[in-house]
Amino acid sequence: MPLLLYSALLLLIVLLINFFVDKKRNCGFKILAIFGIIIGLTSLGLNHLFDNAFGASTPVKIRTENLTNKNLKIYAITFWDNEWNGKGNFVYYDTKLKPNGKSDFWIDNDSYNFWLVAKNENNGIEYLNIVTGIQNEFDFKIAKNEIDESKNAGIAKQLTNETDKNEQIESFAVWANIILIGLVILSLIKRKTGGNNV
Known part of the structure; x- marks a missing residue:
């Protein structure tokens, strides 16, 4: 950027x-x-x-389906220190999913642990799934997920908010370049x- x-x-x-x-x-x-x-x-x-190029060596395919009646923004957060303290991570922003919408994206993940996060239009966490497992493909049906305001939800919200700001700045920079x-x-x-x- x-x-x-x-x-x-x-x-x-x-x-x-x-x-x-x-x-x-x-x-x-x-x-x-x-x-x-x-x-x-x-x-x-x-x-x-x-x-979204992070450079890790293990690609993981993620397919999501929005089963809620809300528009959701989909993120995957990978951690390379496995302490989940908000440091040593990379946040992938996938897309906005409409109700019953599907997405298909790749992430790079060497630790085999990542979080799948879905946020609503008010930037509230709607879905948080802490995934651990040695697989190369995951399918997620995002339905109502009870999210408590735990430390993990706070970390997910902070990291995705930072990514949202970076996405806005990048979008501005791309359009500024095109216009100029x-x-x-x-x-x-x-x-x-x-x-x-x-």
Whole structure:
């Protein structure tokens, strides 16, 4: 995600240079703009390629089905120290599941222990399943699950809230890059046509 933010900053600087630099210096601006576009597209591609890539060696397939009447956000939390204290973890955000919706996703998990978490639209924990077992595939039917406000539910809520914030920032950075790349391309076209309407 930092690459996306740096890319957006670079594209913004290119646009500011376009705004303040003399229009007769097309060659220098063209090179800078093309460099900015390449960096922007590369950062978008790398972000898409390595999205949710943790790097552990054991892939685990998870299939979920929402049997509740609520929209749920699905997460898997892997821990590599097995102490479940909120440290040494990676949170995977899968998707929003509508009632009776199904999802299918992969996680990387070397410890064979993970949590499956479902949150409602108000960010309350609806489902928490602490999974231990040596399997490569799991099927979960998410129905009403009695969640007490235990330490585990608190840790799950904290970790998934942090992931939600990161997802929002990443979404903003992706859209900022797309918009800024478009603006840089338009400014190149405008310079090439001599400022005529495009």
